[in-house]
Amino acid sequence: MSPQTYASKVRVQDRYKVVGFISSGTYGRVYKAVSRHGDTREFAIKKFKPDKEGEIIQYTGISQSACREMALCSELSHPNVIHLVEIMLEEKCIFMVFEYAEHDLLQIIHHHTQPSRRAIPAQMIKSILFQLLNGLLYLHTNWVLHRDLKPANIMVTGEGVVKIGDLGLARLFYKPLNSLYNGDKVVVTIWYRAPELLLGSRHYTPAVDLWAVGCIFAELLALRPIFKGEEAKMDSKKTVPFQRNQMQKIVDILGAPTKEKWPGLVSQPEYHSMQALAATMHSRGSKPPGLEGWYNQTIKNAGYHSSSSPGHEGFALLSALLEYDPSKRLTAREALQHPYFTSDMSRISMNCFEGTRMDYPHRRVSQDDNDIRTASLPGTKRSGLPDDSLISQPAKRLKEG
Amino acid sequence: MAGNFWTSTQHLHWQFSKPGLAEIRRKLEQEDRALVQQYPLPDRRLLSIYFYHQIGKLGKRLTIRQQALATAQVYIRRFYTKVEIRRTNPYLVLVTALYLACKMEECPQHIRLVVAEARNIWPDFISSDTSKLGECEFFLISEMRSQLIIHQPYRTLLTLHSSFSMTQDEINLAWSVINDHYLTDLPLLYPPHVIAVAAIFLAVVLKPAQASLHGSNGSAAAPTSIAQAMTGTPNRYAQQFPATNTQQIGSSGAAPQNKVQYLVNWLAESDVDMEAVIDCTQEIISLYEVWEQYNDKVCKEQITRFVKARGLDK
Structure with missing residues (x-):
């Protein structure tokens, strides 16, 4: 062996026992594991897909998104951000070992729709949002944009602690060498994508993550995505199309944005497409219900008792998050100081399950592929998380049951 | 973390005391004593100058910004606190560090292009x-334990220069000093803001002749003037302020005396570790002195000897 041949000093197999397969995505696969050395915790090991040339796995250079995720996760430390235990580089593969979280918001929302719809308790929603914003404030204070917040990426532990996960698209936003737009042309699963991104903004800000929080809040209340648009595909020239359908879904509820309320609207690259969309709506005479109409209907459908309803404060927070103008949209810090939280601060638990008697199912762990060393076995594709290389593909939604 | 240097991995895992760093290197050399004795190498700073010239060639071909070059230099320095240099092909390590730094500094280059350009050189x-x-x-990533986010002094300089009403020449000079500090151990010894303050201090207070300092590649390619201007000055810098002040008369910028006074007051009132700042200025000055002995050919030959003899280029 030549002195420069890379050999890992520690081996995944020596330190962890894989107990099952959790999910796969464009990035690779996630396994559930336990320690072989007496650590009683459980772990989720994310294995990045190695590149292959034919059947032989080759070193081809680590993808930029993997580099970012490895570097950012190594720096981050906050109770509401998923904790990285260690990273191992072995046999041309990268293994990121995370703390294990039994649930995620997508799975929790899904559980509330099966077999029949039962609203998520209002106190639980409040706790989830508070913890989510707390983790997001930490990320933003540290100049990290998440860029891909969605229910599937928000983990919840068995103890009800919310953990922001999957920083595969996250990046630092101070003094970028290239504009943030250049690196990856499209970010954020389309349903959670902020209007300024849909309108082609190049200088986006932490406000994009707050829009996604608004969408998640709405989804926790309605048990379905609030703006469920269809993604327009990139054409052969790789130009990014105007996401008309997604923008339409937003306008259908909120009404069209106006330059009076959002002065920056006129300088958005897709301003004219937006005007055309608004004109069509106007000529059809369709009148959006407004967010308040949507909210009241949703609260009514959910059947919250007046004593335990998210109430008017809930609406006020939601509308301040789903604010068209990114400069007026609440920041994570402002959101945490919103009356929705501060009016009964003492009742916000750091265990989102406190006071509920729901029994959420454990994460599905399959036994098809327990060998972390083989990457060839087929797995159930759970959620295709966008990667820099795959940004043109629409996000896949969880298909369970 | 990225927003807070004091909780960053750079502070927690990659800042050493001088004796601590010396001990790490002594142990590393001891493990390979025969190898070390068989293949002598020049002073570490001279080797760093050689590396910088080499990596600069590749950076120029790929038009890579200074910030990524700086990050690559920190990676190289960190890596060689973990791995004996004579066990590696330094050219491959240089190229890889730059390739990785480009990804981390958001100016990625394709691996094939990097390799093709590196092969040309x-x-x-x-x-x-x-x-x-x-x-x-x-x-590289494994030895650095995936701790790849580097806090650089450039940001502090950009934040502070207006408070000291620095002229463009002074900013350029401070920028060059920061570029040059990557040729020393300072990135492993002090926080970036201390280094930035030292660079500002050198640029504003001591203000050496600025000839050729911010030349084509932004580094002190001809450091003689700065070394001459600075030699011996920083040790008891406080007593020398009056003298320095008088030299400032007639220099560019508004009210230079006030500027220097303001900087001195600011430093006195700030929490910046003054001893550390003084040590940084001394390290920079001694770098410029050592630079006089720099010989490209010697570095190249000594590296070639062990790489070829041990087949590390294969």
Whole structure:
């Protein structure tokens, strides 16, 4: 062996026992594991897909998104951000070992729709949002944009602690060498994508993550995505199309944005497409219900008792998050100081399950592929998380049951 | 974390005391004593100058910004606190560090392009097989424990320069000093803001002749003037302020005396570790002194000897 041949000093197999397969995505696969050395915790090991040339796995250079995720996760430390235990580089593969979280918001929302719809308790929603914003404030204070917040990426532990996960698209936003737009042309699963991104903004800000929080809040209340648009595909020239359908879904509820309320609207690259969309709506005479109409209907459908309803404060927070103008949209810090939280601060638990008697199912762990060393076995594709290389593909939604 | 230097991995895992760093290197050399004795190498700073010139060639071909070059230099320095240099092909390590730094500094370059350009510069040392670079990347990341986010003094300089009403020349000079500090151990010894303050201090207070300092590649390619201007000055810098002040008369910028006074007051009132700032200025000055002995050919030959003899280029 030549002195420069890379050999890992520690081996995944020596330190962890894989107990099952959790999910796969464009990035690779996630396994559930336990320690072989007496650590009683459980772990989720994310294995990045190695590149292959034919059947032989080759070193081809680590993808930029993997580099970012490895570097950012190594720096981050906050109770509401998923904790990285260690990273191992072995046999041309990268293994990121995370703390294990039994649930995620997508799975929790899904559980509330099966077999029949039962609203998520209002106190639980409040706790989830508070913890989510707390983790997001930490990320933003540290100049990290998440860029891909969605229910599937928000983990919840068995103890009800919310953990922001999957920083595969996250990046630092101070003094970028290239504009943030250049690196990856499209970010954020389309349903959670902020209007300024849909309108082609190049200088986006932490406000994009707050829009996604608004969408998640709405989804926790309605048990379905609030703006469920269809993604327009990139054409052969790789130009990014105007996401008309997604923008339409937003306008259908909120009404069209106006330059009076959002002065920056006129300088958005897709301003004219937006005007055309608004004109069509106007000529059809369709009148959006407004967010308040949507909210009241949703609260009514959910059947919250007046004593335990998210109430008017809930609406006020939601509308301040789903604010068209990114400069007026609440920041994570402002959101945490919103009356929705501060009016009964003492009742916000750091265990989102406190006071509920729901029994959420454990994460599905399959036994098809327990060998972390083989990457060839087929797995159930759970959620295709966008990667820099795959940004043109629409996000896949969880298909369970 | 990225927003807070004091909780960053750079502070927690990659800042050493001088004796601590010396001990790490002593142990590393001891493990390979025969190898170390068989292949002598120049002063570490001279080697760093050589590396910088080499990496600069590649940076120029790929038009890579200074910030990524700086990050690459920190990676190289960190890596060689963990791995004996004579066990590696330094050219491959250099290229890999730059390739990785470009990804982390958001100006990624394709691996094939990097390898192709590197082969144009060092055909005898870089294989056309891109997987060699990919493998070396694993080595680098693993030794750095995936701690790849580097806090650089440039940001502090950009934040502070207006408070001291620095002229463009002074900013350029401070920028060059920061570029040059990567040739020393300072990135492993002090926080970036201390280094930035030292660079501002050198640029504003001591203000050496600025000739050729911010030349084509932004580094002190001809450091003689700065060394001459600075030699001996920083030790008891406080007593020398009056003298320095008088020299400032007639220099560019508004009210230079006030500027210097303001900087001195600011430093006195700030929490910045003054001893550390003084040590940084001394390290920079001694770098410029050592630079006088720099000989490109000697560095090249000594590296070639062990790389070729041990087949590390294969």
